[in-house]
Amino acid sequence: MTTATQTAAAGSFSSGSALLTLMKLRTFIALFAVIIFFSIFAPNFLSTANMILVTKHATQNAFLAIGMTFVIITGGIDLSVGSIVGLCGMIAGGLIMYGVALPLGYTMYFNVIEVAIIVAVVGILIGAINGLLITRLNVAPFIATLGTLYVARGMALLYSDGQTLPNLSGREDLGNQGFSYLGSGTILGLPVSVWILVAVALGAAYFARFVPLGRHIFAVGGNERASRMSGIRVNRVKMFVYMFSGFCAAIVGLVISSELMASHPATGTNLELNAIAAAVLGGTSMSGGRGTIGGTIIGAFVIGILSGGLVMMGVSSFWQMVIKGLVIIVAVVVDQAQRRLQQRVTLMQMAKAG
Amino acid sequence: MSGIDDGDVILELKEITKAYSGIVALKKADLKLRRGAVNVLVGENGAGKSTMMRIIAGVERPTLGEIWLDGERIHLDSPADAVRRGIGIVFQELNLFGNLSVAENIFATREMTRGIRGIDHRAQVEKANEFLNRLEAGISAETLAEDLPIGQQQLVEIARAVSLDTRILIMDEPTSALSAAEVDVLFRVITDLKARGVAIVYISHRLEELMRIGDYITVLKDGQITGHAMVKDIDTRWIVRSMIGSDTKDFAKQVDHEPGEEVFRTENICLPRAQGGFAVDHVSIGVRKGEILGIYGLMGAGRSELFECIMGCHEHYTGKIYVEGRELKGRDTTRRIRNGLALIPEDRQREGLVQSMSIADNLTMASLGQFLRAGFHIDVAREAEAIKEAIRNLSIKARNPEFDVTSMSGGNQQKVVIGKALMTGPKVLLMDEPSRGIDVGAKADVFLTMRRLAGEGLAILFSTSDLEEVMALSDRIAVMSNGRLVTVVDRRHATDEMIVSASAEGHKTKRMHA
Known part of the structure; x- marks a missing residue:
């Protein structure tokens, strides 16, 4: 039996490596597959208006997925991002509508840029809390961020007692108008949020390759012990990734409430799952150490196009969930198969050579 | 070796090759195990003994090659598979469930049940005590495994393996944690098992033990079989020759240079052990510029722990460390590296790469x-x-x-x-077993590199449990035993006997206390 498999394995060296290349390009193949599929079966799928709509939707996932990718590469997970989106949206809305009530009956209002900065800081702070729980108090990332998921969502609901903040257009006399620009403005025909995504994605990709801290993310996820022995400050790296993930979530909170010109406390529910799915689909390994920003963005677009296209085809939302789930499972199965195949090919080569 | 009585072969490995990522641990190795005999397996660290046993026990699958049991080709896909075929193993690393009682450990996966009324704990304890008494272990089967000292845990492992009623019993360094009296008992049990036709595989580094208990001996070197004989036909010199080979170990041609002033010094490094005592016991040692200091010691002598203290991996160590006369303040690895220290860890896969x-x-x-x-x-x-x-x-x-x-x-x-x-850019390089698990050619390269670096003025501390290595490479030799630094000698004055006896020093005093 073994002799049979041996000869088969020897014969399949070349086809094995072809299969490997195919598996490595799977995210690209998936992207083209969904685009081709929907342009045939969904009417108007390729229209400009629809493409922009789908892109906007995918953009929101992509922001979260970038932050999530770094977290997953370190071997962690961040479940709190969906709730941070909700809380940050509420804070943005609250700051514009009500400002901050100071003692002595005086109320302070901020202009839109200040609001954006404050909201970003809030996102980073929640990320820092996640990071501290994980590094200083040794809470498992899953549990720590599950906790902040509930806390942040609860705070979002408490903020307005569960009510929607309905009108964020601001008042001229307070100088806080123009919040809508983020969600519905365009530059050169593309939505502003897409440009921001391009900037964040390029920044993250640069960071991962050209900045020591970025490189260390991969080392920590690949082998935490070896990283520590090599002098990498593991805790610092982990703090950074959770803070960055919180920052990305804050951007999404701003974008969504700006798009709707309203803040709803339940915004962003389950978005963390989309982000994880996008990262995994893009080839990020849940066991840490491997992943790329480019792959994640493609993954986010596959998921965005899939849900957009299915809606246009009139597939029921129940079926959409089933299909999305299957796609994610298939992606991970292929990922595992690729890794096993690769390992076997190298081991066989070594056994033969040695 | 044609004169070997071929005996009654129960298990045979044919041309077994096992590749891990990064290393070929076994290269077309053949092995025959005989019924009712003690089949001894020896070889240096990393020679592939443990890998071979893991294959027989079904823990690992061979990359290439065949396994024959009783003249029949078999495939061992899991440890359970091996147990079903009557193969039991006592692993080198202890594999007990610390949170379970001794009896529960012995009967794990084959609990004695009373139908739907669940596990019959009383019967298990009774039966377990029977096995333990045969080993004269003096352990109650109701104790928690983690409450036992290491030596007794080892006995529990052995009791478990014996209780399996196996046809082939593998013991991977079973005596490494046992006292002399316990070893005697173990040997009586082995003789008893032998009489009942069990094929025993016995792995150990202690040559005198092998000569005492073994019937057949197989020597492994770098994943290949280099010698096979009946124990009564050979002597320890033969074993050593087969283990080491004649072609190697001319690696360290001296580069002549005088070491400079002292760049590195530790004072009273102490690392308490969780079970009491010290893993590193008041170690003060200095290294000069361009000098290679070899630290010789057996497993558990505290060499790795000393290095880890120096690199700031343990928070609760005490003592002082100086580089170029300045005491190091920061206690984390990052700052130690910035201060000019660097470590090549012993476990490359877990801590290096x-x-x-x-x-x-x-x-x-x-x-x-x-x-x-x-x-x-x-x-x-x-x-x-x-x-x-x-x-x-x-x-x-x-x-x-x-x-x-x-x-x-x-x-x-x-x-x-x-x-x-x-x-x-280190000033002091710490190398923990730098030749572990690498082939002869790479070994020579590594050693030449060490010599060259020392020539360039780097201070090198390296640890090894290979006597020849420490003699060939070092300018000075330090011997550690049971956490203590027993002696530091100039290589020119060192002899094999001196170093070997020093390496046992720490254990002697411990036994006298015990």
Whole structure:
């Protein structure tokens, strides 16, 4: 039996490596597959208006997925991002509508840029809390961020007692108008949020390759012990990734409430799952150490196009969930198969050579 | 070796090859195990003994090769498979469930049940006590496994293996934690099992033990069988010759240079052990510029722990460390590296390499700070230049530095770890068992590199449990035993006997106390 498999394995060296290349390009193949599929079966799928709509939707996932990718590469997970989106949206809305009530009956209002900065800081702070729980108090990332998921969502609901903040257009006399620009403005025909995504994605990709801290993310996820022995400050790296993930979530909170010109406390529910799915689909390994920003963005677009296209085809939302789930499972199965195949090919080569 | 009585072969391995990522642990090795006999397996660390046993026990599957049991070709896909065929193993590392009682440990996976009324704890305890009494262990079967000292835990392991009623029983260094009296009892049990036709595989480093208990002996070296004989036909000299071979160990041609002034010193390094006593017991040691100091010691002598203390991996150690006369303040690894210390860890896979990264990324991961422009931007061109230089200097056989680090052989992986440490620009290099698990050629390369670095003025501390290695490489030899630094001698005055007896020193005093 073994002799049979041996000869088969020897014969399949070349086809094995072809299969490997195919598996490595799977995210690209998936992207083209969904685009081709929907342009045939969904009417108007390729229209400009629809493409922009789908892109906007995918953009929101992509922001979260970038932050999530770094977290997953370190071997962690961040479940709190969906709730941070909700809380940050509420804070943005609250700051514009009500400002901050100071003692002595005086109320302070901020202009839109200040609001954006404050909201970003809030996102980073929640990320820092996640990071501290994980590094200083040794809470498992899953549990720590599950906790902040509930806390942040609860705070979002408490903020307005569960009510929607309905009108964020601001008042001229307070100088806080123009919040809508983020969600519905365009530059050169593309939505502003897409440009921001391009900037964040390029920044993250640069960071991962050209900045020591970025490189260390991969080392920590690949082998935490070896990283520590090599002098990498593991805790610092982990703090950074959770803070960055919180920052990305804050951007999404701003974008969504700006798009709707309203803040709803339940915004962003389950978005963390989309982000994880996008990262995994893009080839990020849940066991840490491997992943790329480019792959994640493609993954986010596959998921965005899939849900957009299915809606246009009139597939029921129940079926959409089933299909999305299957796609994610298939992606991970292929990922595992690729890794096993690769390992076997190298081991066989070594056994033969040695 | 044609004169070997071929006996009654129960299990045969034919041309077994086992490759792990980075190393070929066994190369076409053959092995015959005989019924009713003690089949001894010896070899240096990393020779492939444990791998071979793990294959027989179904823990690992061979990459190539065949296993024959009772003249029938078999496949062992899991440890349960092996147990079903009557193969039991006492692992070198203890595999007890600390949170369960001794009886529960002995009967784990084959609990004695009373139908739907669940496990019959009383019967288990009774039966377990029976086995333990046969070993004269003096352990109650109701104690929690984690409450036992290491030696007694080992006895529990042995009791479990014996209770399996196996046809083949593998013992991987069963005596490493036993006292002399316990060893005698174990040997009586082995004789008893032998009489009942059990094939015993016995692995140990203690040659006198092998001569006492063994019937057949097989010697492994670098994954290959280098000797096979009946124990009554041979002597320890034969074993040593087969283990070491005649072709190797001329690696350390002296580069003549006088060591300079002292660059590194520790004072009273102490690391308490969780079970009491010290893993590192008041160690004060100094190394001079351009000097190679070899630390010899047996397993558990505290060499790795000493290195880890020096690198700041343990928070609760005490003592002082000086580099170039200045006491080091920061107690974390990052600052130790900045202060000019670097460690090549013993366990390359767990502590040295990041397996998911490329050769290039592994080399520079500890020293990215050197390639910065504007304080944050890595100059990739300069980095690539440094990587190329490291690969050339250490003669790393890397077809492409962008390949995964796991695609290389163990020796080359070790060179990558060394390269990584050197790129941080250390003044003192600590190497924990630098030749572990690498082949002869790579070993020679590593040793030559050590000599060259010392010639360039680096102070090197390396640990080893290989006597010849320590004699050949060191300028001075320190011997550690049971956490204590027993002696430091100049190589010119050192003899084999002196060092071996010093390495047992710590245990002697311990036994007198006990």
